[in-house]
Amino acid sequence: MINKLKKHYISLLLLALGVLLAFFPLYFNGGFIGDLGDPIGQTIPNKYLLVEYLKNGILPLWNPFSFLGFPFLADIQVGTFYIPDILFFSIFSPLTAHNFSVLAHLIFSAVGIYFFCFNYLKSKCSSIAIALSVVLSGSFLSRIVYLNFLETIAFIPWVLLALDQKRSSFYTLLFLFSMMIFAGHPVAMFYSSIIIGTYLIINRVEKFKKVLAAGATSLLVCSIQIVPFLYLKLNSVRDSLSYQDFVGGSLHFSNFKSFTWPLFQNINFDSFIYFGSFAFLYIVISIFFIKNFSKKIKKIYLTGLGLFILGIILSLGSNFEILSKLLFEVPVFNLIRVPARYILISHFGVILMLIGFFTYLNKNKKLISFLLTLPLILNAVVTPYLTLERYDILAANQEYNFEIKKTIEENSKVKTSIKSVPNYFLSSSFFLFPNRHRLSYLHNTIGYNPLILETFYKFLPVSPVGSFENPNYFMDYYEKFNLVGLKYYIFPSNEFLKSKNLGEKTFINKFLTRNNWKILGDENKNFKIWENPNAKPFAYFENSKNKIKDINFKPGRIILNVETSSADTLVINQTFVEGWKMKTDLDNKISKSEIFSDIAQSYKVKTGTKVIEVYYLPKELVIGFMLSLLGLISGVIFKKHL
Numbered sequence: 001m002i003n004k005l006k007k008h009y010i011s012l013l014l015l016a017l018g019v020l021l022a023f024f025p026l027y028f029n030g031g032f033i034g035d036l037g038d039p040i041g042q043t044i045p046n047k048y049l050l051v052e053y054l055k056n057g058i059l060p061l062w063n064p065f066s067f068l069g070f071p072f073l074a075d076i077q078v079g080t081f082y083i084p085d086i087l088f089f090s091i092f093s094p095l096t097a098h099n100f101s102v103l104a105h106l107i108f109s110a111v112g113i114y115f116f117c118f119n120y121l122k123s124k125c126s127s128i129a130i131a132l133s134v135v136l137s138g139s140f141l142s143r144i145v146y147l148n149f150l151e152t153i154a155f156i157p158w159v160l161l162a163l164d165q166k167r168s169s170f171y172t173l174l175f176l177f178s179m180m181i182f183a184g185h186p187v188a189m190f191y192s193s194i195i196i197g198t199y200l201i202i203n204r205v206e207k208f209k210k211v212l213a214a215g216a217t218s219l220l221v222c223s224i225q226i227v228p229f230l231y232l233k234l235n236s237v238r239d240s241l242s243y244q245d246f247v248g249g250s251l252h253f254s255n256f257k258s259f260t261w262p263l264f265q266n267i268n269f270d271s272f273i274y275f276g277s278f279a280f281l282y283i284v285i286s287i288f289f290i291k292n293f294s295k296k297i298k299k300i301y302l303t304g305l306g307l308f309i310l311g312i313i314l315s316l317g318s319n320f321e322i323l324s325k326l327l328f329e330v331p332v333f334n335l336i337r338v339p340a341r342y343i344l345i346s347h348f349g350v351i352l353m354l355i356g357f358f359t360y361l362n363k364n365k366k367l368i369s370f371l372l373t374l375p376l377i378l379n380a381v382v383t384p385y386l387t388l389e390r391y392d393i394l395a396a397n398q399e400y401n402f403e404i405k406k407t408i409e410e411n412s413k414v415k416t417s418i419k420s421v422p423n424y425f426l427s428s429s430f431f432l433f434p435n436r437h438r439l440s441y442l443h444n445t446i447g448y449n450p451l452i453l454e455t456f457y458k459f460l461p462v463s464p465v466g467s468f469e470n471p472n473y474f475m476d477y478y479e480k481f482n483l484v485g486l487k488y489y490i491f492p493s494n495e496f497l498k499s500k501n502l503g504e505k506t507f508i509n510k511f512l513t514r515n516n517w518k519i520l521g522d523e524n525k526n527f528k529i530w531e532n533p534n535a536k537p538f539a540y541f542e543n544s545k546n547k548i549k550d551i552n553f554k555p556g557r558i559i560l561n562v563e564t565s566s567a568d569t570l571v572i573n574q575t576f577v578e579g580w581k582m583k584t585d586l587d588n589k590i591s592k593s594e595i596f597s598d599i600a601q602s603y604k605v606k607t608g609t610k611v612i613e614v615y616y617l618p619k620e621l622v623i624g625f626m627l628s629l630l631g632l633i634s635g636v637i638f639k640k641h642l
Contacts, residue, residue, distance in 0.1 A: 008114075011028050011124045015110045018132045018377070019103060021385040027099045034098060034145055039466060041448035043147050046078045051089040052418055053555070062556035062616045066447030067456050068484055068599065069574035070554040072555075073621065074228035077148050079184040081225055082280060083149075102144050110135045112157030117355055120300065126358040129373035130351060132380040138258070138274040139347040141384060152188035153344065157178045159196050163204045163211070170214055174635055175220035182225060184360060187336055195307065195348045202303045211592045211640045220631025226509060227624030234449040235577075238464075241337060246328050249338035250317030262387045273315075274383065275347055278375045283308075283350060286357035295603045297359050304352025311346030312391040315339050407521035407529055420539045421553045456575045459484075460601040476506055482534045485573040488520075495525040541605075543568045556616040564609045571616060572601040579618030585611040 003187045005012065026033045034040070046063075049310035049541040050072075055058040060080055073080045084104070088097040092373055110131040117127040142148040158559045159176050162168050180189055200211055219226065231508065233239055255271045260281075262274040286301070293301060317324055317339030361369035450464040460477060464467055470476055474489075474573045512530050520529045539560060552559040558572070572593075574580075582603040592613075596602035605612065 008118075008124065010112060011128055012111055014128055015114060015131055016107045017498055018128075018381050019106045019110060019135065020134055021595065022381050023103060025385065032099065033102045037465070038145055038448075039098060039147065041334060042077070044098050045448075046072075047085050047089045047097070048074070048094045049418075050078055050080060051086060054086070055090070056127070056418060056602060058418065058554055061618070061621065063556050067452060068451060069577070070447065070449065070453070071228065071232050071577060071579075072617070073225075074232040074618075075449065076184045076225060076229040079148060079151075079182065080129075081182045081222075082151070082184060085147075090302050093626045094301060098147065101147060102150065105151050106135045106140060106144075107153035109140070109157060109532050111517070112154070112161060113351065116157045116161045116164065117351070119161070120355045120359050121362055122410075123358065123362045123369065125370055125373045126362060129376040130354050130358070131334035131379075133276050133279050133354075134347065134351055134374055136264075136380040136383050137276060137279075137347055138272040138279035139344040141387065142270065142272045146185070148183055149188040151183035152185045153192055155183075156192050156195055156348065158190075160199055163196075163207060168207050170638060171211055171213035171635070173211060174217055177215055178221050181218060181222040184225075185411060187230075187341070190332065191342065191344050194310075194345055195596075196265060198307055198310075199303060199352075204307075217631055217635050217638055220627055223631060224621070224624040225626030225628065228618065228620045231618070231620040232451055232453075235453055235455075237336070237454055237457050238450050238452075241335060243328055244324070246334060247324050247339060249340050249341045251315045251343070252319065252320060253316070256312075257339075262383055262616065270338050271388070273340070273343045273346075274278070274387070275350055276373075276376065276379050276383070278379045279350060279354065282357055282372065282376070286353060289357065289360055292364075293356055293360055294495075295337075297356050298491055300352050301356030304349040304354075304356065307349030308346045308353065309349075311342050311344065311349060314345065316343035351368075362522060381615050407523070411520040412531060419554055421551050451578065453575060455577070455595070455599065466473060475511070478601075483536055484599060485535045487532055487535050489532065490523065490527050491530065493522070493525075493528055499624065511531070536571075536575050540571055541568045546605075558614045559613070560612040562609060562612055564605055564607055567607050568605050569596070570603045570612065571596050572603070574601050575599060577600050577618075579615075580610060580614060580616050582614050584609045584613070 023033055032039075035045075045065075049063065049065065050060050053072075060078070061073050063070045063075075073555055074076060077084050085097075088101045088104070093095070111136050113131040114127045117130050118124065121127055129286055140153075143153065155176050159173070159180075159485055162172050162176060180192060196211075225291075226231070249270055251271060251273070255273060258272060258274050260277050261274075261275075290298060290301060313320065313323070325340075360367055360373070388638075391591065398581075446460065446462050446466040448464065448466045452462065452464060460468075460480060461470070463481060468477075475479075490511070491508055491512070492502075492505070494503075494509055497503055497505050509528070516533050517530045518533065520531050522528055539551060539558070541548070541562075541564075543566060545565055547563045549561040549563060551561075560570075570582075572580075576593060576595040576599065578592075580601055582587065582591045582593065584605065586606055592602055593601040593603055601614075603612070603614065
């Protein structure tokens with residue numbers, strides 16, 4: 001492998017340079033490759049928090065900063081076991097780490113596509129052109145806002161390359177499949193499986209047994225992530241989709257204009273299916289040369305054509321109602337949202353078709369082949385310059401510049417950190433993405449995650465991005481906010497509301513004043529930070545005669561020193577989730593948590609208890625760990641028999 005890299009080092013440098021140049025305006029001088037949605041609200045805060053946990057020796061099982069507490073490791077998009085991101089976010093600042101990860105995975109994928117193409121083309125120039133065309137196409141550009149998705153599909157060409165080796169290594173396939181799973185996007189893994197499976201069955205069917213064994217073993221090895229995720233999903237509001245949800249986000253025939261030209265208006269990210277004007281022209285021309293292809297190359301080409309057509313049909317979704325309703329009844333398929341994303345399958349089909357076309361040209365018309373690659377490369381590299389700014393991929397540093405943590409700590413006695421007692425925080429969902437504050441360790445009553453637990457949703461019906469569909473949420477849920485310990489609230493000043501023609505909202509500031517809320521400070525002169533004197537504490541006894549002396553808090557483990565003169569119920573203001581347990585200094589008996597007021601955790605405490613330890617150890621984690629060990633053992637056994 002080292003020798004192969006040496007032979008191709010100039011090509012690899014050109015690939016890296018092509019990707020870096022394409023994104024240069026976005027990361028140069030502190031820019032950001034992303035948008036103000038998932039990266040700011042979910043991806044970056046989660047990965048940053050994961051690294052902080054690991055640095056502080058905290059097992060990353062529980063996230064107290066979102067939805068009154070939320071299973072953390074179980075959230076597969078956190079990427080708890082995905083080593084590349086752990087390294088990036090350990091070394092760089094959060095925004096830089098995100099940029100670095102996006103660029104690294106685009107280059108990694110481009111290198112994989114290059115070597116996969118070179119196996120057939122034996123031409124460095126053609127392989128570079130196809131690789132850049134793919135990683136700078138719509139399927140990849142539109143995924144830079146979904147880092148887990150990008151990371152997962154970046155491994156597809158490497159799997160295809162492994163399948164093309166004379167002796168495909170079982171352990172190489174096992175490693176690649178495991179990395180794809182740990183990257184943390186099950187839907188992207190599903191799309192990837194269609195591409196890999198189709199290529200395998202048509203072109204490398206003799207390796208089916210080995211690939212199946214490697215795939216099954218990877219599922220076992222990754223069980224420590226998969227089993228907790230499945231449990232979380234089964235208990236979330238995203239466990240099932242309606243038919244309308246299933247077909248929502250389908251492409252329309254008019255969207256296919258953007259397949260060849262990127263500048264059509266009113267196209268959102270999921271509908272951005274651009275591959276390249278010249279690439280599309282070449283695959284149209286290639287149809288007239290199929291009869292001249294060798295048997296092997298014709299098979300590759302037709303595989304690509306099949307994937308191209310399949311991706312288009314699936315991405316059109318609701319336009320083929322009979323097929324859509326049929327797929328809605330098929331397990332796994334009926335859990336996949338946004339049909340437009342199936343276009344990824346078509347784009348990988350184009351790779352195979354271009355391989356067929358350029359293989360023929362390189363063999364018969366080398367000069368023409370070389371000349372055709374030049375516009376392909378130029379077309380690819382300029383695409384981000386033409387398109388990304390239109391999709392609001394702008395500098396996002398300002399989203400993290402709020403000094404909320406500093407303001408609160410200076411004006412109250414509360415110290416916020418991952419080892420402090422959470423005084424749950426709610427930012428105004430009307431204007432702000434709430435979870436960005438996780439970078440300042442501020443605690444949220446709501447959050448940003450599609451896997452909202454049903455228990456929480458029934459109590460406070462929020463959307464995945466942490467906003468309330470009810471415009472009067474603050475007033476309608478005010479008593480609930482007090483009950484769960486909403487400590488801080490950010491709300492715009494009256495002046496700012498009026499400047500945005502939202503003067504009718506100024507009554508909330510008056511309401512807060514009447515209810516003795518205290519202003520701790522201003523942010524950007526437009527937002528006020530309010531402190532709630534009526535909020536329930538993080539932990540308390542129902543009987544006020546029993547006292548909590550102090551709390552030693554760590555996410556997933558809480559130790560309370562208490563004085564109890566009578567049997568009582570201890571309430572912990574975290575969302576009730578199975579897996580929380582309690583033990584005390586009176587005995588070693590383990591008690592499970594019970595639900596309190598339809599949302600919080602509660603525990604029965606005996607008279608005379610002095611020390612209480614509450615900890616999170618879900619059974620699904622134990623099951624997943626045991627299955628992962630079984631997977632590692634199975635890997636050794638399969639290797640001996642394959």
